[in-house]
Every structure is written in C-alpha cells, then in structure tokens.
Amino acid sequence: MKNQHDPLTPEEESLRFVSRFYRENKNNTSEAWKKILPHLRRDRKTSRRMWIYRTVAAAAVFAGILIGMTYYWNRLHTDWVIVTADAKPRELFLPDQSNITLSPGSSLRYDRLCFGKDERRVELSGKAYFAVHHEADHPFRVATPTVTIQVLGTQFQVEAATDSTTAFVASGKVRFSTGKSYCDLTADMRAVGQKDGNIRVTKAASRNELAWKTHRLTYRHTPLRQVVDELEKLYGCSITGIPEEELFLTSDFNEMQLTDIIHIINQTLDTHLSVEP
C-alpha cells in the first residue's frame, strides 16, 4: 500500500500536473504553426550580413562598369602618328622596326596605342615602299581607301589613289584584298585593285616601278619608247630626240643621274636623246 505522505515520483508528479491542466483541443502544434506563420516576416529588417552582401555586390558591379568604360575609352581613344613626305622621299621606322619609304607627296598614319596589339595597321595615301618584319602573331596591314594588303615579312610597294590602289611585291608574299575579292601576290607580281572591287594581276612585272626608292633600273631588250616613258615619269621631265625606228635597250643603271643615263643610252644605241626640264 502506498503511503500517502511518500514524496511523489517525478512520473507521478508529471501525471498529476498534466491531468490537472489538460484541456481538450488545446495545445495543438499544427494549429499553432498556422497561427504564427503569418507573423514570420522575412523582410523585417535588413540584417547586417545582407547589408554586407549588397555592398559587395554593388562594388563588384561598379568595378565592372569602370573596367568596361576603360576598355571602351581605350578603343575610342587613339594616338595617331602621321608622317608626310614633301619634296623628297622620306624614310621612317615603325615600332616593330619595319621600314617604310614614303614617296614625295605621300602620307601614312598609324595609331600608336593599338599598333602591334592584335595587328600592325597603317593607313596610306600616296605611294610608299615597305620592308616589313616577319611577325606571325601580328599581321601587318596596309589600308587604303580601296584595298587592304596583308603582309607577313615582305618587301613591297603600294600606290594608293582615290579610285584604285596598286601593289608591287619585291619579295615575300602579300595578301591583296578589296571588299569583294582577294589575291595572294609573290615576288615580281603586281596587282591593281579598283573601287568596284575588281583586281587585275600582272606577273613578272618590271621592277623599275620601284626605282624611285631603289635607284635601280633594269632593262632587258626593252623597247626604247618604254625606257623613255619610264624615265620621264621617274624624273618628271620631258625627253626629246626619239628616233622613228624600233630600238631595244639592255642595260642596268644603279644610283645614276638622269644625264648620265641619257649619255649611256645615246652611246649604246647611237641616238641623240636630250632632256628638257
């Protein structure tokens, strides 16, 4: 028999306590959850951690914009180097050590900021002779109003006029393109690119076209009339005393004055050519 005055075991105590205050349909967990759920608001206050995340995100976006703007600004910003030859041929070196000789009255420009980054690009108006270093990763391009010439280590001449451009390759290989077509040229090939996109190629063209730069004239059984035309064009003069008969000249002239050239021709072919300024 249990003694009424014995202390209650914890289990007994709990049983009595709970029985005493038990009420039906109370203390329902699911209903309580439904009741508090509307009060669990997410956006009460922005916690400090959220604030840090937001600040970092904003800073990242801002940095991204700054970087984008810098790239864009670099693109737009240019630093043109312009070189012009006046009365005499003018020689210049590009940052990649390529050597260019500008014919009198010609000019060339390139952007110092981008030259050599992806490509080596120059814009030409007039006539110039190029001796370009080979750089496989950075194609060398000469841009004229009608034509783009792409080059890997070559020597060539470009003459850019308003409606057409002529290129003459001394050595190496050159890709000559208009918007419409392109053509690869090798040594002693000459091409003319027109505004309408057409290209006309001559093989085994005469190197005398380069004489203004090379100071070298080569004639192999060349008709005298052609010789005279070339000399007149090269020296900007007029030559008289051309005989009726067809005469042919075979000769080399290196670094010579016009008067000396005329003298030698007269001697060789027994003619009486003379120069009129």
Place this chain on the structure above:
Amino acid sequence: MISIAEFETSFRCYYRPLTMYALRYTENIDDAEDIVQQAFIDTWDKLNEGKNICSLKAYLYRTVRNNCLDYRTPHAEEACEENCKEQEPSEEEQIVRSERDAQLWTAIDRLPQKRKQIFLLAKRDGLSYQEIAEELNISIKTVENQIAAALKTLRNTAIRIYLFFFS
C-alpha cells in the same frame, strides 16, 4: 540564415515541451501557448537579423522562461510562496520534465473518448466515482475499470520515458 522549413521542423519538435514548461509558470494552457508562440516569433526575428544562435533549443527555453517571469510579475507574491516551498529542479531537469509532460499530454489526447472523459472527470475535475457513474449513467465498476486502464496507459508512457532517459 535559417529557412522557414527548418524553423518549422524545430517548431514541431519543441512546441509541446515548451508549452508544458510554460504551463508550470502560468498554470493555464492558453497563456502558456501564447507565450510560447510569441517566443518563436521573437526568435525568428532575431535569426533574421543575423543573430548567431548556437543551440536553438536552449535559446527557446530561456526566452520562454523570461517571458513567463514577465508574465508572472503581477502575481509575484503568490507565486514565490508556491515555488519556494518545493525546491525548483535544475534547468536540465526542468527540460526533461517538460518533455515528459508533453508525452503525457499526447497520451491523454490518444485515450479512447469515453475513457478520456471519465479519467478527466475524476483526476482533473475532482468528481467522485459515484458522481461520475450517476452523471454518465454507468456502473461504478465501469468507472473504476476505465480509470485503471487510463492510468495503466499513462503510467506506461511515463515509465517508458523514465527508462529511456536514465537506463
């Protein structure tokens, strides 16, 4: 940051023990539920503000206790007398007790309807077996049997818990 789903899991786990814990102070299940629900809401707000809480359970018990003490201030004098008589068990023991109480509440929930009714009339409402028999139009023997059966179930629940914790 805790998700609502995680919070609900904790809610379902601790709600009843916490109401039993609060019930010790309030002696009224409605007030106990209000206090515990408010404690959960306050805790959720704290979590959202980025507060780092190591033990959610311990935090909840402390919050409920603080809220109960605030609740009891008007009745401080009566309460103190009651509490000071029986030595208040340690916090750990209180938590264990609250879990046991919760289990018992659930066990009473699950008693068959008639048995539950008879049990409550006797142990909660203080009716005599005679009065219950007359009220429900049944024999006193039935009342005795029903109450015995109820107690047997409930005591088993309590003992099972006892063995689980202390064996």
